Amino acid sequence: MTPILLLPFLGTALGAAMVFLLRGAMSDWLKKLLLGFASGVMVAASVWSLLIPSLEMAEQQGGVSWLPAAVGFVLGILFLLLLDTLIPHLHIGSDHPEGLTQNCRWNRSTMLAVAVTLHNIPEGMAVGVILASAMAEGSMISMSAAWALAIGIAIQNFPEGAILSMPLHSEGMSKGKAFLIGALSGIVEPIAAVLTILLIGFIAPTLPYLLAFAAGAMMYVVVEELIPEAQTEPHSNIPTLGFTAGFVLMMILDSAL
Numbered sequence: 001m002t003p004i005l006l007l008p009f010l011g012t013a014l015g016a017a018m019v020f021l022l023r024g025a026m027s028d029w030l031k032k033l034l035l036g037f038a039s040g041v042m043v044a045a046s047v048w049s050l051l052i053p054s055l056e057m058a059e060q061q062g063g064v065s066w067l068p069a070a071v072g073f074v075l076g077i078l079f080l081l082l083l084d085t086l087i088p089h090l091h092i093g094s095d096h097p098e099g100l101t102q103n104c105r106w107n108r109s110t111m112l113a114v115a116v117t118l119h120n121i122p123e124g125m126a127v128g129v130i131l132a133s134a135m136a137e138g139s140m141i142s143m144s145a146a147w148a149l150a151i152g153i154a155i156q157n158f159p160e161g162a163i164l165s166m167p168l169h170s171e172g173m174s175k176g177k178a179f180l181i182g183a184l185s186g187i188v189e190p191i192a193a194v195l196t197i198l199l200i201g202f203i204a205p206t207l208p209y210l211l212a213f214a215a216g217a218m219m220y221v222v223v224e225e226l227i228p229e230a231q232t233e234p235h236s237n238i239p240t241l242g243f244t245a246g247f248v249l250m251m252i253l254d255s256a257l
Contacts, residue, residue: 004131004150008123008189011154015161016182019169026166029238034159035230036239039222040246041156042123046222048254049149050126050215053133053141058208060140068208075209076122076216083118084224116164116185119225122217123153124192129210131193132200136207145254152250157186 051069059065127150133141165182169175200210230239 004146005127005190005193007150007154008120008127008157008193009183009186011157012120012161012186012189013183015158015163016165016179016185018162019165019175019178019182022162022166026162026170029235031163032230032232032235032239033242034163035226036242037246038156038159038242039226039230039239040243040248041152041250042218042222042226042246043243044247044250044254045126045149045152045156046215046218048251049130049145049152050211050218053130053145054208054211054215056140057133057211061205061208063208068206069212072209072212073216073219076213076218077220079213080118080122080217080220080224083121084220087114087118113164113181113185115225116160116182117188119160119221120157120186120189121192122214122221123157124189125196125210126214126218127153127189128193128196129200129207129214132197133207133211148254148256152253153189155249156246157189161186 051073054069054072055065058068127146130141130149131146133139134143134146161182164185165178168178168181173181196210200207227239227243230236230242
């Protein structure tokens with residue numbers, strides 16, 4: 001169980017380590033390509049790894065198959081909307097802060113780290129939910145599905161780690177500190193996964209809702225944060241190629257495993 005929980009964090013840490021290998025600031029086209037790739041992985045993971053299993057599990061339980069998926073998905077969107085509203089942060093790739101008041105004096109580095117950390121919460125929850133579902137007695141979700149989702153999120157986290165650590169270094173922060181902040185932004189994922197698993201032990205019948213909840217939270221990140229930042233001019237066609245690559249890769253992973 002432990003390797004699955006740590007995989008997404010490892011992806012973030014490896015991405016943050018790019019600050020030691022690449023010189024200078026990240027080019028605009030590469031940033032857009034990585035944002036598009038991350039979006040594609042998250043959309044595919046939301047559909048194949050979370051929403052479809054939610055529908056199938058609800059049908060297996062004898063209920064209305066679409067109801068848990070619809071309710072959970074909407075609640076996941078609203079949960080991230082609430083966090084997005086309450087916590088000051090920067091959109092990834094943006095210089096425009098959101099959620100700040102006149103009395104708030106967070107610096108840009110802190111707000112960017114908060115943005116990536118916010119994105120990692122639903123991903124950790126998703127791994128926790130599907131892992132708990134795979135471990136449940138009589139579950140139709142296999143452990144391979146949990147591995148597929150964890151691997152996909154780890155791959156998606158690689159560019160997020162780089163997108164955080166490299167701009168921090170280009171703004172004058174040491175490579176070591178930039179890497180540390182980038183890597184630590186992913187530590188919330190195994191924590192969120194473990195907390196989700198512990199809570200699911202008390203609310204097992206709600207698994208279809210929780211799978212869809214995680215999907216909704218991940219889709220909020222894609223629609224609100226990643227795609228808008230990726231589609232700004234110039235190079236607006238590059239993230240489309242990245243999205244395609246990420247979506248197809250995650251679809252293959254989920255189907256093959």
